Amino acid sequence: MNSFRLVSPAFKKFKRVFSHRSRLVLGFLSGGSVLIAFLIYYGLYRFLEYVGRAPMLGDTFGPILGGLLVSKLLEMLFLTLFFMVLFSSIIAALSSFYLNEELPTLMASPLPVGMIFRSRMLLMTIESSWMVAVFFMPALYAFATALKANWPAYLIFPFFLLFAIILPNLAGGFTALSLAAFFPIRQMKKVFQFLSILVLTGLIFFLRSLEAEKLLNPSYFKDISQYILSLQVPLIDYSPSSWLHQASMSLFRNNTGEALWQIAPLVVLGAAGLALLNLFAARFYRQSWQRSMEAVDNQVLGLEWLRKALVWPFRCADPVFRVIVNKEITNFVRDPAIFSQIFMMAAIVFVYGYNLSILPLKDIPSLYSGELNDTLVFLNGPFIGFIVASIGMRFVFPSISMEGRAFWAVKSSPVNPRKILSTKLVLYLVPMLILGIILCMVTNSVFKVSHPVLMYMSYFNVILITLVITSLAIGVGAVYADFSADSPLKIAGSYGGFIYMLLSGFYILNLLILEVYPMYRMFFNRFYVARGSSGIILILISLVLLLTSTAIWVYIPFRKGLDTIENYEPE
Amino acid sequence: MNQNEPVIRFCEIKKQYGTFTALKSVSLEIFRGELFGFLGPNGAGKTTLIRILTGIIQPSGGQIFIGPHDLFAQPDKAKAMIGYVPDRPYLYEKLTPLEYFEFMGGLYNVTSDRIISKGEEMLRMFDLWDRRNELIESFSHGMKQKVAMSAAILHDPEIFVVDEPTVGLDPKSVKLAKNFFKRLIAEGKTVFLTTHTLSVAQDLCNRIAIIRQGDIVALGNMAELQRRASLPGNNLEEVFLKITEEESALQPQII
Numbered sequence: 001m002n003s004f005r006l007v008s009p010a011f012k013k014f015k016r017v018f019s020h021r022s023r024l025v026l027g028f029l030s031g032g033s034v035l036i037a038f039l040i041y042y043g044l045y046r047f048l049e050y051v052g053r054a055p056m057l058g059d060t061f062g063p064i065l066g067g068l069l070v071s072k073l074l075e076m077l078f079l080t081l082f083f084m085v086l087f088s089s090i091i092a093a094l095s096s097f098y099l100n101e102e103l104p105t106l107m108a109s110p111l112p113v114g115m116i117f118r119s120r121m122l123l124m125t126i127e128s129s130w131m132v133a134v135f136f137m138p139a140l141y142a143f144a145t146a147l148k149a150n151w152p153a154y155l156i157f158p159f160f161l162l163f164a165i166i167l168p169n170l171a172g173g174f175t176a177l178s179l180a181a182f183f184p185i186r187q188m189k190k191v192f193q194f195l196s197i198l199v200l201t202g203l204i205f206f207l208r209s210l211e212a213e214k215l216l217n218p219s220y221f222k223d224i225s226q227y228i229l230s231l232q233v234p235l236i237d238y239s240p241s242s243w244l245h246q247a248s249m250s251l252f253r254n255n256t257g258e259a260l261w262q263i264a265p266l267v268v269l270g271a272a273g274l275a276l277l278n279l280f281a282a283r284f285y286r287q288s289w290q291r292s293m294e295a296v297d298n299q300v301l302g303l304e305w306l307r308k309a310l311v312w313p314f315r316c317a318d319p320v321f322r323v324i325v326n327k328e329i330t331n332f333v334r335d336p337a338i339f340s341q342i343f344m345m346a347a348i349v350f351v352y353g354y355n356l357s358i359l360p361l362k363d364i365p366s367l368y369s370g371e372l373n374d375t376l377v378f379l380n381g382p383f384i385g386f387i388v389a390s391i392g393m394r395f396v397f398p399s400i401s402m403e404g405r406a407f408w409a410v411k412s413s414p415v416n417p418r419k420i421l422s423t424k425l426v427l428y429l430v431p432m433l434i435l436g437i438i439l440c441m442v443t444n445s446v447f448k449v450s451h452p453v454l455m456y457m458s459y460f461n462v463i464l465i466t467l468v469i470t471s472l473a474i475g476v477g478a479v480y481a482d483f484s485a486d487s488p489l490k491i492a493g494s495y496g497g498f499i500y501m502l503l504s505g506f507y508i509l510n511l512l513i514l515e516v517y518p519m520y521r522m523f524f525n526r527f528y529v530a531r532g533s534s535g536i537i538l539i540l541i542s543l544v545l546l547l548t549s550t551a552i553w554v555y556i557p558f559r560k561g562l563d564t565i566e567n568y569e570p571e
Numbered sequence: 572m573n574q575n576e577p578v579i580r581f582c583e584i585k586k587q588y589g590t591f592t593a594l595k596s597v598s599l600e601i602f603r604g605e606l607f608g609f610l611g612p613n614g615a616g617k618t619t620l621i622r623i624l625t626g627i628i629q630p631s632g633g634q635i636f637i638g639p640h641d642l643f644a645q646p647d648k649a650k651a652m653i654g655y656v657p658d659r660p661y662l663y664e665k666l667t668p669l670e671y672f673e674f675m676g677g678l679y680n681v682t683s684d685r686i687i688s689k690g691e692e693m694l695r696m697f698d699l700w701d702r703r704n705e706l707i708e709s710f711s712h713g714m715k716q717k718v719a720m721s722a723a724i725l726h727d728p729e730i731f732v733v734d735e736p737t738v739g740l741d742p743k744s745v746k747l748a749k750n751f752f753k754r755l756i757a758e759g760k761t762v763f764l765t766t767h768t769l770s771v772a773q774d775l776c777n778r779i780a781i782i783r784q785g786d787i788v789a790l791g792n793m794a795e796l797q798r799r800a801s802l803p804g805n806n807l808e809e810v811f812l813k814i815t816e817e818e819s820a821l822q823p824q825i826i
C-alpha cells in the first residue's frame with residue numbers, strides 16, 4: 001500500500017463524472033476549453049508582442065524598454081500565481097488534512113501516519129492548483145511566444161511550472177499544520193476563505209490600477225512603463241517566484257543551460273521542503289487531527305436582523321413558496337463565506353463600471369463617436385450578461401446542490417418538484433434582474449445614451465439575458481447537482497459550472513446574432529432614409545426569432561432540470 | 572376510514588437496478604391502527620420499499636395506494652397522509668430545530684400555531700427544548716433522529732413510516748420512541764417500521780413481514796410466524812433466523 005493507492009477513490013470518483021457523459025458533450029466541452037485557452041493565449045500574445053516592441057519609443061529604445069516591461073509583467077504573473085496557489089493550498093490543506101470524510105477510517109487503520117499525510121498532501125495539491133495551472137498555462141505560453149522561445153522551451157516549461165505549484169503547496173501545508181496546533185480547524189478554514197477572497201479582490205484592484213490599456217496608448221506609454229519598471233519590492237527578489245521568473249526568462253530566451261542552473265535552487269528547496277514537511281507531519285499530524293476531531297463547529301446565528309429583514313417581504317406569500325424562500329435566505333445569510341464572495345463580486349462590478357468610465361470616447365473623431373458609442377451600448381448588454389452569469393454561477397447554480405442530502409425531505413413531501421424549481425427560479429430571478437438593470441442604468445448613464453430605441457433595447461437585452469441565465473443556472477445546476485458537495489464554491493467550480501458558463505455564452509452569442517440586423521438598420525437610417533417595408537419585416541422576423549429562441553433557452557434547461565429532479569433518487 | 576380497510580396497499584411492486592432485482596413483486600396490505608414491522612437481512616429490499624412508499628424513488632412496476640389515493644397518480648394527496656423518518660437523518664444543517672419544523676410544516680401546509688405547539692411538545696418530549704435555538708449541524712446522530720421524528724408528526728399524518736427508528740438513540744430515547752409509537756396506534760394511526768432490533772419489533776408490532784432478496788417470505792403476527800418457522804414459543808430472533816436461513820437453503824447453490 002502506498003500513498004497513491006490511498007488517493008485512488010478520489011480519482012475513481014473523478015473518472016465516474018466523465019464516464020457518465022456522452023462523447024458529444026465531452027467533445028463540445030473540450031472544444032470550448034481549447035477555444036478559451038487559445039483566446040487567452042492569442043490575446044495576451046498580441047498584447048505582449050506590441051508592448052515588447054514599444055514602437056512609440058523608437059527602434060532603438062523601444063525593444064529594450066519593451067523587453068524589460070514584458071519581463072516585469074511575467075514576474076508579476078508568477079507572483080500572482082504563487083499567492084493564489086498559496087492561499088488556495090491553505091484552504092485545501094485544512095479540508096484535506098482535517099475535514100476529509102475518509103480520515104477517521106484511515107487514522108483508525110494501522111497505516112503509517114506519514115503515508116496518510118502524503119496521500120492527503122497529494123489530494124490537496126491537485127485540488128488547490130489544477131484550475132490555476134490550467135488558466136495560467138496559456139498565459140505563460142503567450143510570454144514564451146512573445147519572447148520567441150524555441151520549441152524545447154515549451155516542452156521544458158511545464159516542469160518549471162511544477163515548482164510554482166509545489167512550493168506554495170509546501171508552504172500551505174506547513175501553515176495548515178502549524179495553525180492546527182493552536183486554532184480550531186473549522187474556524188481557520190473560514191478565516192482563510194475570507195482572507196483568500198480579500199487577496200483576490202485586492203489583486204483585481206491592483207491589476208486594474210496598473211491600467212494596462214494605457215500601454216497601448218502612445219501618450220501614456222512612457223509614464224506607465226516607467227511606473228511598472230520602478231515597482232521594486234526588495235523581498236520579492238529573494239522569493240521563489242522571482243527565481244522562477246528569472247529561470248523562465250532564460251528558458252524563453254533560449255538560454256536553456258542558464259535556465260537549468262537558475263531552477264536548481266528551486267529543486268533543492270522543493271526537495272528539502274518535502275523532506276521537512278514529512279518529518280513535521282510524522283511528528284504532529286496525528287495529534288493535530290485528533291484535536292480537530294474534538295472541536296465543535298461554531299454556531300453562526302449572527303446577522304439575525306438581516307435574515308429577518310430579508311424574509312419579511314415574504315411573510316404573506318403562499319406557504320410553500322414562503323418556507324422555501326425562508327430556507328434559502330437563512331442558508332445564504334448563515335454561510336460564513338458568502339459575504340467575502342459578495343465583496344469580490346462587488347469589486348468585479350466596480351471594476352467593470354470603472355473600465356467603461358475611462359474609455360477614451362472623447363478622443364475619437366466626432367463623426368464616428370456616436371456610432372462607436374452606440375455599438376458599445378449594444379455590446380454592453382452581453383457584457384453585463386457575462387457579469388450576471390458569473391454571479392449566477394456562484395449564487396444560483398449551486399442552489400439545488402446545496403439542498404444536500406436533506407433533499408429526501410422535499411422529495412417525500414406532497415410538494416411537486418416543479419414547484420420547488422419554479423420557486424427557486426422566481427426567487428433568484430428577482431435579485432439577478434435588479435442587478436442587471438442597475439448595471440444597465442449605470443452604464444447607460446456613462447455612455448450618455450440618448451437614442452430611445454437603443455436605451456429600451458439595452459434594458460430589453462439585459463432582461464432577456466438575465467431570464468435565460470437564471471433558468472440555465474437552475475436547470476443546469478439541477479442536471480449536474482452534487483448533493484454531497486459541502487461548499488457552493490466547489491459546486492460552482494465543477495464540470496456542470498463550466499457547462500453553465502459555456503451555455504450562457506452561447507445564448508449571448510445567439511442574442512447578438514439575431515440583433516445584428518436591427519442594429520445595422522438603426523445605424524443605416526441615420527445616414528440614409530429607409531425605403532420600403534422589407535427592413536421592418538426583417539426586424540420583426542429578428543424579434544420573433546429572438547423571443548422564440550429565448551423561450552426555448554428558458555424552457556429546455558428548466559425542463560431538463562425538472563426531469564433530473566423528478567428521477568433523482570436520494571441516498 | 573374503516574378499521575378493516577387497508578390504509579396502505581402495495582400491488583406487485585417491482586424495483587430493478589440495472590440487472591439487479593431489489594424487489595421482485597411485493598404485494599402487501601397494512602390496515603389502519605396497525606403497527607407493522609418490516610424485517611429482513613441487509614440488502615433484502617426494506618429501505619427500497621420504504622423509499623418507494625414515501626415517493627422518494629420510483630418503482631419499476633406496480634402500484635401503491637395510500638388510503639384511497641394512488642401514490643403515483645395523486646402523489647400530493649397520498650404523500651400528505653404520510654410522515655416519514657429515514658434511517659439516516661440528513662437534515663438542513665444551517666437551520667435550528669424550530670426553523671426546520673417551520674420549513675417542513677410549510678411543505679405540508681400546516682398552520683404556524685400547530686407547528687409551534689406540536690414542535691414544542693415534541694422537543695420537550697425528546698429533551699431538546701433547551702437546544703431549540705442551536706443549529707442542527709451541531710447535533711449528534713440521535714438528536715437529529717429525534718428532530719426528524721418530531722418534524723414527521725407535525726402535519727398529523729395518518730401513516731407514520733419509520734426506517735430503523737432506534738439506530739443512534741440512547742436507551743431512554745428508545746423507550747420514549749416506543750411509547751410514542753404506541754401512543755400513535757392508540758390514536759388510531761398506522762405505523763410502518765423497519766428495524767434490525769428484533770426485540771423492538773417483537774414488543775411493538777401487531778404484524779410482521781420478513782423480506783429476503785426482494786421477496787416477502789413470511790407474514791403474520793408473532794404466533795403465525797412461530798408456526799411458520801415450526802418454533803412455537805421461541806422469540807422473534809430465532810424465528811427470523813430460521814425463516815431467513817430456510818430461504819437461503821432453498822436458493823440454488825453454485826458449486
